[in-house]
Amino acid sequence: MPVTVVVGTQWGDEGKGKLTDLFAQEMDVVVRYQGGHNAGHTIVVAGETFALQLVPSGILYPHITPVIGNGVVVEPATLFAELDMLGSRGVDTSKLLISGNAHVIMPYHLELDKVTERYLGKNSLGTTKRGIGPAYADKASRVGIRLQDLLDPKIFREKLDAVLKEKNAILAKVYNRLPLDSHEIVDLYLGDYAPRLAGLIGDTTSFLHQQLSQGKDILAEGAQATFLDLDHGTYPYVTSSNPTAGGACVGTGIGPRDITRIVGIAKAYVTRVGSGPFPTEVDGEVADILVERGNEFGTNTGRRRRPGWFDCVMARQAVRINSLSEIALTKLDVLDALESVKVCTGYRVGNDITDDVPYHQSTLHKVEPVYFELEGWKTDISKLTCLEEIPKQAKEYVQFLEDQVGVPVSLVGVGPGREQFVHFTK
Numbered sequence: 001m002p003v004t005v006v007v008g009t010q011w012g013d014e015g016k017g018k019l020t021d022l023f024a025q026e027m028d029v030v031v032r033y034q035g036g037h038n039a040g041h042t043i044v045v046a047g048e049t050f051a052l053q054l055v056p057s058g059i060l061y062p063h064i065t066p067v068i069g070n071g072v073v074v075e076p077a078t079l080f081a082e083l084d085m086l087g088s089r090g091v092d093t094s095k096l097l098i099s100g101n102a103h104v105i106m107p108y109h110l111e112l113d114k115v116t117e118r119y120l121g122k123n124s125l126g127t128t129k130r131g132i133g134p135a136y137a138d139k140a141s142r143v144g145i146r147l148q149d150l151l152d153p154k155i156f157r158e159k160l161d162a163v164l165k166e167k168n169a170i171l172a173k174v175y176n177r178l179p180l181d182s183h184e185i186v187d188l189y190l191g192d193y194a195p196r197l198a199g200l201i202g203d204t205t206s207f208l209h210q211q212l213s214q215g216k217d218i219l220a221e222g223a224q225a226t227f228l229d230l231d232h233g234t235y236p237y238v239t240s241s242n243p244t245a246g247g248a249c250v251g252t253g254i255g256p257r258d259i260t261r262i263v264g265i266a267k268a269y270v271t272r273v274g275s276g277p278f279p280t281e282v283d284g285e286v287a288d289i290l291v292e293r294g295n296e297f298g299t300n301t302g303r304r305r306r307p308g309w310f311d312c313v314m315a316r317q318a319v320r321i322n323s324l325s326e327i328a329l330t331k332l333d334v335l336d337a338l339e340s341v342k343v344c345t346g347y348r349v350g351n352d353i354t355d356d357v358p359y360h361q362s363t364l365h366k367v368e369p370v371y372f373e374l375e376g377w378k379t380d381i382s383k384l385t386c387l388e389e390i391p392k393q394a395k396e397y398v399q400f401l402e403d404q405v406g407v408p409v410s411l412v413g414v415g416p417g418r419e420q421f422v423h424f425t426k
């Protein structure tokens with residue numbers, strides 16, 4: 001089973017970090033394929049919490065080689081802070097390999113993300129303000145700076161001078177901000193960052209193919225999620241990369257036929273952080289229960305996540321777009337306290353009911369979810385370890401989702417800890 005992909009099926013924070021860590025026990029390599037430090041992936045081991053933004057979630061195992069693929073955008077200061085945090089907690093990070101083709105987040109990307117959000121006012125996207133969109137925009141415009149450029153001071157200076165002229169003009173003339181100083185950037189990136197990065201940068205695509213030829217197992221860890229995908233998400237309320245499974249090929253250089261397993265990570269309900277349509281969003285008492293019990297505050301930005309019921313329409317679309325082989329359903333324990341649990345099985349659009357995500361975004365904003373209500377289980381499932389112990393109503397809930405979505409649920413999360421899951425088979 002050479003390459004497994006872990007992909008978010010909703011709007012992020014489904015528990016990709018936890019599942020990546022779990023699956024990494026049986027892998028040799030874990031590679032991040034897109035996104036940057038907008039991600040916040042949490043792993044809880046023996047009561048200790050690790051929140052990762054850039055470093056792959058397999059890092060805690062000495063047998064894993066962690067790789068940051070070409071599709072990722074890297075902010076060096078965050079990367080170093082993360083490596084230092086892990087080092088201070090006894091985690092060996094010396095095997096980390098980063099693609100020289102990965103793009104670098106520059107100070108003007110951070111600045112532009114902040115000012116454009118401010119200028120959008122009530123139409124702001126609610127980005128993480130990490131410079132992700134501007135960095136990917138530069139990549140597409142072919143004025144981005146790649147990690148390999150940091151290893152060649154002449155090239156770095158030339159590229160920076162060319163691009164900074166334009167960025168400073170935009171910052172000063174459009175947004176009324178102070179221009180950024182090229183010397184300061186050169187000192188920071190070539191003086192501070194480059195020497196430390198030099199030992200980490202390499203040809204990750206060749207490395208991954210060597211691993212494949214040796215029969216090693218690779219896990220590709222997605223950040224963000226299907227409905228935050230630049231092409232398949234709820235545009236413009238999306239991130240600027242392709243978290244969907246296809247992105248794993250582009251963002252690593254692994255060919256599609258090497259992928260044998262694609263695990264969609266889904267929360268037993270849904271959350272979204274930032275702006276954008278969310279048909280099954282709830283408020284009031286149920287929302288407070290989901291947010292409090294699920295601790296639904298951004299790992300990264302601390303923002304309160306918007307909660308809602310499980311949406312099978314979205315999940316079916318995620319199955320198709322990602323070719324999911326299975327779903328890992330997380331946070332089932334969060335629903336323990338509810339008298340009943342609702343599941344969206346379709347959308348009412350005017351007088352019609354549809355099973356599919358509407359093609360037109362303006363329709364999606366207006367759909368009304370059609371709910372099926374199931375009995376709650378009102379039992380603490382967080383300490384359960386096998387399927388036989390799962391209450392009947394909880395089992396029925398998961399089986400209902402399987403039937404609606406059309407792929408098996410292979411395991412169910414019952415708590416944040418690495419060991420808190422149950423293999424789920426009918």
Ligand code: GDP
Nearest residue numbers: 013014015016017040041042331413414415416
């Ligand atoms: P990611 O971005 O997809 O990796 O997810 P996050 O780490 O941002 O958010 C998921 C949160 O849920 C984290 O705080 C996890 O520790 C936690 N978590 C993961 N799985 C479970 C689960 O099965 N039950 C509970 N209660 N928490 C979980």
Ligand code: IMO
Nearest residue numbers: 012013038039040126127128223224239273274
């Ligand atoms: P993980 O990997 C949840 C959201 C932001 C915003 C939109 C665009 O932890 O699941 P960006 O900064 O990427 O330009 O923001 O995407 N977003 C996430 N939401 N989890 C994430 O990552 C996210 N990364 C970005 O809130 O709505």
Ligand code: MG
Nearest residue numbers: 013040041299
């Ligand atoms: Mg997260």
